[in-house]
Amino acid sequence: MEQYQGQALSWVLNGGIIELSLHRAPCNELGSLSLEEMEAFAAALESMQRNAHALIIYSELKSGFCAGADLRELYQRSQAMEKAEALKAVREFLERIHRVLNLIDAVPLTTIAAVHGVTFGGGFELALTCDLIIADKMARFCFPELRLGLIPGFGGIPRLKRDLGNGVVRDLLLTGRSCNATKAQQTGLVSQVVSEGEAVRAARATAAQMGKFDRETAIAAKRFIKPIPHEELRREIDIFCELFARPAVAAGLKRFVESTDSQPYLP
Amino acid sequence: MPTTDKTLDEILNLAATHFKVPREKLNPDEDFFKALGIDSLQTLDLLTRLEHHFHVELPDYELQGVTDFRTLANKIQARL
16 A cells, blocks of 8 residues: 555655655654554555655654653553553553564665654654654654653664663663754764754655665665664563553553643653 | 843743744743743743753753743753
8 A cells, every 4th residue: 555544644655755644633642543553554564665765754743753652541541451451451562563663663765754843752762763863953852751650662772772872871761851953963863953844855855865876785784784672672561561560650640641730741 | 151131031032932922921930831821842842942042951850840931041041
């Protein structure tokens, strides 16, 4: 399927470039609906990649690229289940989303996340699966999970460590602070910083340039330089589930869901 | 280094321009969430604009509990 219009995301293959756009308000929170559509995208990617050389992921929403996991859905579903059942459901969700993200990470295309605004938690982790991140100057990156008593669960720590090293991971993970695009470029996370509203245009120009290269060489280069940290990704799921089982996490999620705080995204 | 008053003035100008609020209606000691009518995502937008404008890094945790423009100016001034 070379074109799809879903409730949470859409994609189109045009001129060798696949564009995956996110459009679930308020800020592309990743829940069960998004996951189902991402799995459909992963399945379609198998056939589309034969006629493509690049993939661009971006958000159509003004609020940002993606605010991360749908914590309201996570909390409400967990509350409706017995503890063991809730834990099993969380593990299944993580394993499903890891399958999709691992596939995007390794797909034999050059992949670009064109981000703006909030790029937090699972949204940051989605961007980290891409080969390049092109950021609008108003983009902001953050791993806020520790405030809930959790660690990032969609592969963020192993991928950030793979790409940038342990020091940057510790700074963002352990402080929970967010950083802007300029800082992210200084650390090596972001390859290009562009003016407001220009990230997708810059990503398309970059993708067009990549179309000039021999595809077999580009695939070999990517496979050589970008290993998937499978062992750490598995361990991340285990640690997340161990932490999730604690009452402190349910309390943290409850606080977040019921918060009327004017700064709920700020750790 | 600019004075705190100048920093405060620049914050008020930036906020008024970006969030389309008359500058004269913004009071330095006012709750900027209410004055600007902004939510948490827009607060992050303001934070990023301030970082770019003043060429500073403002860790979110330093701004926790900061609700008025004057305190915000003091936080920025400490990093200039």
